[in-house]
Amino acid sequence: MKSALITGITGQDGAYLAQFLLSKGYIVHGMIRRSSTQDRGAQRLAWLGIADRVHCIDGDVSDLSSLIRVVRDTQPTEVYNLAAQSFVQTSWMQPALTGLTTGLGCTNVLEAVRLVAPNARFYQASSSEMFGRIQQPVQSETTPFYPRSPYGVAKLYAHWMTINYRESFGLHASSGILFNHESPLRGIEFVTRKVTDGVARIKLGLARELRLGNIDAKRDWGHARDYVRAMWLMLQQEVPDDYIVATGRSVTVREMCEIAFDHVGLSLTNHLVVDPDLFRPAEVDVLIGDASKARRVLGWEPTVSLEEMVREMVDADLHRLSRGAGHVVGRSRKTTNARQYRAATPA
Numbered sequence: 001m002k003s004a005l006i007t008g009i010t011g012q013d014g015a016y017l018a019q020f021l022l023s024k025g026y027i028v029h030g031m032i033r034r035s036s037t038q039d040r041g042a043q044r045l046a047w048l049g050i051a052d053r054v055h056c057i058d059g060d061v062s063d064l065s066s067l068i069r070v071v072r073d074t075q076p077t078e079v080y081n082l083a084a085q086s087f088v089q090t091s092w093m094q095p096a097l098t099g100l101t102t103g104l105g106c107t108n109v110l111e112a113v114r115l116v117a118p119n120a121r122f123y124q125a126s127s128s129e130m131f132g133r134i135q136q137p138v139q140s141e142t143t144p145f146y147p148r149s150p151y152g153v154a155k156l157y158a159h160w161m162t163i164n165y166r167e168s169f170g171l172h173a174s175s176g177i178l179f180n181h182e183s184p185l186r187g188i189e190f191v192t193r194k195v196t197d198g199v200a201r202i203k204l205g206l207a208r209e210l211r212l213g214n215i216d217a218k219r220d221w222g223h224a225r226d227y228v229r230a231m232w233l234m235l236q237q238e239v240p241d242d243y244i245v246a247t248g249r250s251v252t253v254r255e256m257c258e259i260a261f262d263h264v265g266l267s268l269t270n271h272l273v274v275d276p277d278l279f280r281p282a283e284v285d286v287l288i289g290d291a292s293k294a295r296r297v298l299g300w301e302p303t304v305s306l307e308e309m310v311r312e313m314v315d316a317d318l319h320r321l322s323r324g325a326g327h328v329v330g331r332s333r334k335t336t337n338a339r340q341y342r343a344a345t346p347a
């Protein structure tokens with residue numbers, strides 16, 4: 001029987017990937033870092049109804065010895081390294097921590113695999129943020145990188161370390177260069193979820209406005225459920241490689257907002273406030289991915305449109321908030337703190 005180890009299992013992708021692998025008959029081990037709040041992290045797995053089916057084990061990607069123990073004790077046939085400080089905005093405020101977990105964390109996992117389970121197949125969660133300042137209008141596996149945030153720089157280091165371990169030690173190590181992907185399980189601080197949560201609050205009379213930063217930025221948004229399937233497909237190939245995963249369609253933040261407001265019959269212009277404080281020190285203006293290699297080699301296709309996904313997210317937020325599982329957000333909210341984040345995660 002195949003067994004998988006997922007770092008970052010408590011995140012959006014970790015939860016969907018665990019669900020997908022369980023449906024394929026895998027034994028799923030999830031590495032969870034210690035927290036003072038007992039139920040932290042279990043929320044997304046519980047939301048998907050799989051919390052009892054995942055074997056959780058303590059560890060942290062910044063601690064190599066913990067990873068060696070985790071890999072030794074779980075003996076996985078596949079390792080998915082999804083753990084990261086994944087919020088771009090935070091990476092300017094915590095650049096060294098982002099380097100440690102998002103960058104060096106990958107090297108630690110690679111080392112643990114090399115030392116303890118060298119035949120395991122390894123997946124690294126690389127990112128379209130590595131493209132940063134765009135060198136080509138549509139980004140493929142051969143587009144040069146130019147990261148624009150500490151997060152992007154850390155991901156690029158991890159990406160090259162994955163390639164280096166493949167070439168140096170013959171590890172079956174693949175990198176998925178995934179473009180933005182979202183879902184009702186997306187963290188509340190990311191723009192799509194901030195929008196769907198905000199629209200639901202306005203619809204329910206819990207808030208009057210939605211404050212955003214750069215609404216002209218363009219992203220290629222897909223659904224997380226589709227994207228975790230691509231991760232798995234990469235590890236089923238005989239030869240490890242790197243793949244772009246994207247929809248090929250890019251829209252502005254403003255256009256994405258319009259879909260959400262339209263869905264509940266509200267007008268964006270009456271509620272959207274552009275707040276200069278929410279602009280980033282350096283922006284990635286536009287991303288659009290060419291996933292033709294993933295289509296050709298992996299047989300992968302996205303199945304959920306942006307419109308379907310945004311409506312699903314708005315409906316999930318309306319449902320959660322109508323049950324009283326949210327909190328009223330005042331006019332002055334500019335950032336999401338940890339307490340708000342936990343309160344807003346579907347439970």
Ligand code: NDP
Binds near residue numbers: 007009125180187
């Ligand atoms: P999330 O932010 O939802 O999840 C991140 C996960 O990493 C959480 O489980 C978190 O645990 C864990 N983590 C953070 N630091 C550590 C640490 N030091 N040791 C162990 N675990 C840690 O991210 P997503 O699920 O959205 O993304 C998954 C991966 O894919 C990330 O690496 C992200 O950078 C990358 N990616 C995501 C894209 C997207 O659009 N979603 C696109 C491209 C790449 P905890 O719950 O304790 O905080």
Ligand code: GDR
Binds near residue numbers: 087088128179189284
């Ligand atoms: P991103 O996602 O930085 O692309 O990284 P995010 O949703 O945070 O931002 C997307 C774009 O929206 C603009 N924006 C805002 N963003 C946030 N979060 N909040 C706002 O109020 C707001 N207003 C405008 C941003 O400036 C940006 O242009 C995500 C993460 O999941 C990474 O981990 C992953 O690697 C990349 O996607 C691919």
